[in-house]
Amino acid sequence: MIITIPWLKEHLKTSAKENEIIDRLTNIGLEVEGVTENSTELGKFKIAKVLKTEKHPNADKLKVCDVSIGGKEILKVVCGAQNAREGLITIYAPPGSVIPKTNFELKVAKIRGIESRGMLCSESELNLSDESKGIIELRNKEKDIGKSYFKSSPQKVIDISITPNRADCLGVRGIARDLSSTGVGKLIQIKRKKIKQNIKHQIKTSIKKEKNQGCDIFGSCYIKNITNRESPEWLKNKLIALGLKPISAVVDITNYVMFDLNRPLHAYDADKINKEIIVRNAKEGEMFEALDNKKYKLKKDMCVISDKSGVLGLGGIIGGITTSTELGTKNILLEAAHFRPSSIRKTARALNINTDAKYRFERGIDPESIKEGLELATELILKICGGEASKFQITGKNSQKKKVINFKKEKFEKLIGISITANEIDKILSSLGFKCKKSTKDIKVEVPSWRPDISLDEDLIEELIRIKGFNNIKLIEPIKNRTQDTLNFKQKLFHLAQRSLASKGYMEIVTWSFTDSKIDKQFSKGEKEISIFNPISSDLDVLRRSIFSNLAIYIKKNQDRGYDDLSLFEIGPTFSGKNPGEQQIVVGGLKSGKINRKSWLDKERNVDIFDIKGDVMTTLVELGIEEKNLFVNDNTKYCYHPGRSGSVTLKSEKGPHLAYFGEIHPAITKSLDCKDKNIFGFEIFLKNIPEPNKKLRQSKISFQPSDYQKSERDFAFVIDKIFKIGILENIIREVDEKLIQNVSTFDVYEGENIPKDKKSVAINVTLQAFDKTLTENDLDEISKKIIDAVSKKTGATIRS
């Protein structure tokens, strides 16, 4: 909502300075978003004549125009508008002026090699309308060439952001009323002159009784024998200051009343109405051409104003071409109606129309403002255009009930924390238009018809504290006392997993929860796609089923930027269905490139599966699972290389699935067109990480180091090639869990001297007893046990 201070002062008697008014507005919830001085800027736009046009030598669609602004000087201006032609009178913006629409400051610039001094403007560039097709065409302005187009005297224009509940502040008077309650001034009571209403209303009006009728009241005035003309300067300036384009006195007056009293009106050329006005629901498929020059196909239940021939307008939204007023219009029908917000909203949304009237009606217009609106508009029309007016004809009635709230002042203190007196309540609410009646128990508060937003005690409390001022609320320091855990186990895991991976060289990324279905499909074969009905773009059309979908997109983007050695991870939701809760938190990581790239110290090598396995295993250990409980197997899924990937489960193959790891399937890296296709990834499923049932302090057993010498023995087994070394190591560990402290494989060999279907595995075993130093005999004995167990369970032989 835009207002000017002089206009405000027509409703508010105040000696307050502009700054004070601006501060007050913001403090009572009418947030001032910007204050601009319109005259200095707008004064720069001059009425100008195009003397000559030539085709731009370097561009087909551009013209080089010779422009005159009255003096001898001829300005060369490059212009792209089709309608730029010799003799046209239009508006010229000189270098240094700021285009209202774009806030772009013009400079002398070369356009395709030709210097252009300023530009010729379209209506949209000057915020006069949405018309952007060509430059403005002015008629009968030959004598005004060189003058400023905007003639308004210097005034501050205040842009106020009105919250959706405050429909009443979409007019200057409503804002003045709110301000008056703060004591910054007094609301001026307006005495209207009695207007002569002698002639007969010529047009029958009716509201059809039907289901979902969107119109409650239809008020109108018939005015005949007017001379519609250009509005007087004071009226034009008022509208221009708000960024509106003056059209004709009749239209300008209806707009003026809308901005002044928040009372939308519409004027019909009465001679173009076929017999009578019927407010009814549209028929399915009925066509209508609106004042925005667009044709609309209507749906049933849309509220229309019609005559015997068809639709004249969409009630409360936009008028129609067929009955629009023109400068030659003689007789008019002035409409002031009340439409239901829900009906307006539905229709405007379905047809995608936004107008000042619609904006107001959908928030709720005072149903009791019809008469006042008609009075003010009729008075102005008679004054400016002459003519004779009829009595007002008002059909239908106000369906809103009077609201009365029995308010207890203690409730204010209970919610806000400070007290308020009954007098203060009376003063504030009365100035806002509420009627207060004090009794011993409470205050009966009658809500004014323009405040549909007020119905509860809390609503009144908000009114009171908003005017009294939030700064009067005494701050209560919070008590530093923690009575509940801040994070639960899963939240701690989330936090820990982030830090754990970042400490392993992974960069944390945060990406959308949605992704490109074409990529998501590759990582989530077989599961049902979860589409977004109204995606923001076609490559963000599904909820991600895999944490890899976006990671893969971004690893590629980084590779394309020239970064090859990448470790990225994201922790966040992946989705398994479209219902709330069908999601889980996954930690996903991708690693690509080389280790020791271009190092003078070590040989460079590709990242491999044991890098990624190492990251997964240490992360899981850091997340609280003992290493011995991490069971690794080669169960995998399609998005990984089938031979170079595996799973980690808890304790056994059947245990909860903790993670996948491995090389990303070459078919996927190929289809993504990754520059470096050597990409490894992992997924850790946080929901499967068990919460320990004991706290660390309870689960730590006492520490017992052995004081005796430890010994090591190496074994080389020849074993079936397909036998898993992880299982072999476990078999050895289980031989004597007390003595065997560590088992580790240090060589795997296939080839010469080893049968084709076998491999040789060299394993180092660390042995230590708690009660003595192991003798040669003891060591031989345990070695024998190991060899026997291994050969019995695996068929392996000791390599000789």
Next chain:
Amino acid sequence: MSDLDKINSIFNAKIDSVKTKEDLQNIKTEFFGKNGQITLQFKSLGSLDHEKRKEFASNLNKIKEDLTQQLDKKNIEIETKEINEKLKNEKVDVTLPIRPSRQGKIHPVSQVIDEISSIFSEIGFSVAEGPDVESEYNNFTALNTPEEHPARDMHDTFYLEENKKLLLRTHTSPVQIRTMMSGKPPFKIIVPGRTYRCDSDQTHAPMFHQLEGLHIDKGITMGHLKGCLDYFIKEFFEVKNVKMRFRPSHFPFTEPSAEVDIGFKIEKGKIIIGEGDKWLEVLGCGMVHPNVLKNVKIDTKKYQGFAFGMGIDRLAMLKYGINDLRAFFEADYRWLSHFGFDPLDVPTNYRGLSK
């Protein structure tokens, strides 16, 4: 001159010329070897009479000790020299680079969530969460958002179906509903999380992060709300005083509602939070609307409280001078390296929120 004196002087004459381990061995053999001069003197002891032997033995032992000491000293001297000689040839260029490694970082959003959690933890809030996909009821209806509210438009909200029953939550407020539905008051929670709106330009992203706060108990007033936010803003921006303004506003789920602005100024191109005469909107808040409490079956005669919501990404931008929201979600390695946080910088109350 006695024999011993003679030996001593010969030794002294020779020891100075000892330069290498080999020389040392030679001189050792000469005096202490099988037929060494000292060894021979010891052998001669037997031939002396008792009186003389005692005195001679004493002198001999003294000289033996003295010479041994000198030899040891010489040995250390030679070894030190040899080590130094060796080290002279072992000099590396320490300015050569180390093995390449990858540096991991924590995303600014995660870091700021941890900072916020740490601050609210101090005054007894705990962290609650909810799903990203929500029902229309939890996201709008239960939060007193009217049926025709523009936020429900397809222009504003991502829906999973045409019937608008399921959506991507547009704020973290539905977690208020979930929390209050599944428990009994009092409630004191913060809810950081992903939120979604159909909006995408330089300053809007279709996904962003929000922090919701909710405190419901007996006798919680707007004074508590003010105190809580004043505490939070000061702690978060790590300033002692902060200029703060509560401005009346409107949200369907709170009544009264307010927006909170904080003072700031720009000094040498850097934003200074807390002072100055410009205002910056940072959050929305208010007393929970009685309709919301009724929807979750809370006795509004007994319980009341406040709620607030703020943009986490925006807070991160303000605190750490990040000027492009969209960059948060573009995973540019260079941006992450620049704005990311070391994983060891865990925000804590005792060590401070940030370095």
